Amino acid sequence: xxxxxxxxxxxxxxxxxxxxxxxxxxxxxxxxxxxxxxxxxxxxxxxxxxxxxxxxxxxxxxxxxxxxxxxxxxxxxxxxxxxxxxxxxxxxxxxxxxxxxxxxxxxxxxxxxxxxxxxxxxxxxxxxxxxxxxxxxxxxxxxxxxxxxxxxxxxxxxxxxxxxxxxxxxxxxx
Ligand code: FES
Numbered sequence: 001x002x003x004x005x006x007x008x009x010x011x012x013x014x015x016x017x018x019x020x021x022x023x024x025x026x027x028x029x030x031x032x033x034x035x036x037x038x039x040x041x042x043x044x045x046x047x048x049x050x051x052x053x054x055x056x057x058x059x060x061x062x063x064x065x066x067x068x069x070x071x072x073x074x075x076x077x078x079x080x081x082x083x084x085x086x087x088x089x090x091x092x093x094x095x096x097x098x099x100x101x102x103x104x105x106x107x108x109x110x111x112x113x114x115x116x117x118x119x120x121x122x123x124x125x126x127x128x129x130x131x132x133x134x135x136x137x138x139x140x141x142x143x144x145x146x147x148x149x150x151x152x153x154x155x156x157x158x159x160x161x162x163x164x165x166x167x168x169x170x171x172x173x174x
Contacts, residue, residue: 066168071096071106074162082120084109087155087166094155095120095127096164097138104164107141107152118152127152 071085082097087108095109097120107127109118116131120138127136134146141152154170 066166068158069166071157071164071166074159074164077164080122082122085166088169093117094166096155096157097127099138102159104157104159105138105141106155106157106166107136108155108169109152111148112143112150112152113146113148 066088069085069087071087072083077083077096077098079098079100082095085094085096085106086092087094087106093109094106095118096104096106098104107118109127110116111118111129111131111134113129113132113134116129116134118127118129118134118136121128125138126144127138127141128134129136129146129148132147134148135144136142136148136152137144141154143149143151151172153172155166156168156170158165158167
C-alpha cells in the first residue's frame, strides 16, 4: 500500500503524529511575544536610572557650581601663547590662550567632532584639530572649517593678583 505522507496531519501512526503543529506554532508565537515584552521591560527598567540621572544633570546644568581653579601665573604665559590645563575635572583637557595684554580665552579642547585634542596655531591665529582639518574661532569657539558642527565649550577665566583662574564652563543654549 502506498502512503501519502504529504497530508497533514498524517493519517497513520508514526513518530510525529501526536504533535499538534498548529498549536505548537501558536505557543511559539506567544512565547516569543512574552520574551519580547520581557526584554523590552527589562531594558526600560535597566535604563531608567540613567535617564533620570541624565535629565537631572541637564536640568541643573544652569546652576551647576564649578570650582575656582588656578591655571597659570600671568608672568608665565606670553601674549600669543597657550597653556594646557584641565577643567573642571582632571580628565577635561582645556587650553588657555593669551590674546592680548589683558585678553584671555579658554576652551575645553576635545574636538566636538570626534574628540581629538584641538591645538592653538599661533602663526595662523586659529584653533585647529589635526585629525580631520577642523578649525574653531578663537574668539567664540565656533567651528569655522572641517566636520565639527558644535562650538568648543568655553571656560570663563578671571585674573586675580597676577594669577589666571578658571571659574566656570559657559553653557551654550541649544
Ligand atoms: S576629530 Fe576634530 S575634526 Fe574630526
